Amino acid sequence: MHNFIPSLLGAFGVFTTTLAQVSTPPGASTALDRIANANKPTFADVRESVAKQYEEEGPLPTEKYFHESRFHHHYDDRFANSTLPEEQVIPHLIALVQAYLKTMRAIGAETWIMHGTLLAWWWNQKIFPWDNDLDVQVTEPTIHFLADYHNFTDHHFEIPGVDGGRTYLLEINPNHVVKTTEDWLNVIDGRWIDKSSGLFIDITAVRPDVAKRASGHPEALMCKDKHRYKESDIFPLRNSYFEGVPVRIPYNYAGVLREEYGSRSLTNTEFWG
Ligand SMILES: *[C@@H]1O[C@H](CO)[C@@H](O)[C@H](O)[C@H]1NC(C)=O
Numbered sequence: 001m002h003n004f005i006p007s008l009l010g011a012f013g014v015f016t017t018t019l020a021q022v023s024t025p026p027g028a029s030t031a032l033d034r035i036a037n038a039n040k041p042t043f044a045d046v047r048e049s050v051a052k053q054y055e056e057e058g059p060l061p062t063e064k065y066f067h068e069s070r071f072h073h074h075y076d077d078r079f080a081n082s083t084l085p086e087e088q089v090i091p092h093l094i095a096l097v098q099a100y101l102k103t104m105r106a107i108g109a110e111t112w113i114m115h116g117t118l119l120a121w122w123w124n125q126k127i128f129p130w131d132n133d134l135d136v137q138v139t140e141p142t143i144h145f146l147a148d149y150h151n152f153t154d155h156h157f158e159i160p161g162v163d164g165g166r167t168y169l170l171e172i173n174p175n176h177v178v179k180t181t182e183d184w185l186n187v188i189d190g191r192w193i194d195k196s197s198g199l200f201i202d203i204t205a206v207r208p209d210v211a212k213r214a215s216g217h218p219e220a221l222m223c224k225d226k227h228r229y230k231e232s233d234i235f236p237l238r239n240s241y242f243e244g245v246p247v248r249i250p251y252n253y254a255g256v257l258r259e260e261y262g263s264r265s266l267t268n269t270e271f272w273g
């Protein structure tokens with residue numbers, strides 16, 4: 001392999017020079033360069049859908065769609081009446097996020113990790129041992145896709161060591177069409193819920209920040225939970241792994257984490273002792 005690469009480059013170089021001598025004056029791009037560049041769109045060219053505009057629909061909701069349980073705010077009480085024993089929480093969260101990432105990939109829904117989950121990725125590509133929630137984001141077109149085609153669907157997974165496997169519910173908040181941050185009761189656009197334990201992942205949609213765009217910030221993005229980003233903070237998404245399965249992460253992950261948690265969060269190896 002070592003010898004092959006230089007010889008291949010050498011052959012390519014000779015070919016380029018020959019073409020250049022025939023078809024272009026000195027200093028101009030070669031025919032090969034032109035062919036290569038002609039078919040190479042920039043990221044902005046192909047990434048029009050992120051800024052796709054959806055109309056605000058419906059009046060400001062007066063009720064919360066997703067209810068946190070009476071016993072713990074990270075459990076859905078339609079599926080549980082108590083928290084899991086502590087040693088079972090992390091194994092359940094691992095299976096939960098693996099199933100989510102695999103399902104989104106399988107149905108072609110673009111998603112990435114954010115907030116504490118992204119910070120945990122930064123350190124270990126794993127969930128923090130003390131975590132009990134997970135956060136992911138999608139674009140506005142994707143939340144519409146999930147609402148229109150996959151709302152309230154069950155997804156069953158066989159899990160090693162878990163008798164009968166587990167079933168996960170994808171549920172989209174009907175108020176995802178209300179875009180304003182004034183809808184503070186419905187800042188969570190969707191949930192991926194473990195029906196065996198009530199544990200869930202919050203899904204929030206990232207939308208064009210129309211007001212900020214109008215005042216000269218063409219890349220401005222926002223979520224209903226008031227987090228704000230630039231398109232270039234998130235896109236193009238990078239490929240990595242989380243808990244051993246493929247995941248997408250924001251392009252400027254270090255900047256996004258510094259902004260949310262401070263620079264020390266990327267270097268400080270102690271947390272609450
Ligand atoms: C939780 O407890 C209530 C009241 O006892 C019961 O009606 C409900 O079915 C229980 N839910 C689950 C998921 O076990």
Ligand SMILES: *[C@@H]1O[C@H](CO)[C@@H](O)[C@H](O)[C@H]1NC(C)=O
Pocket residue numbers: 147151152171172173174175
């Ligand atoms: C999803 O389905 C649930 C259960 O039928 C429903 O309450 C909710 O409004 C639906 N969400 C959307 C976006 O249609």
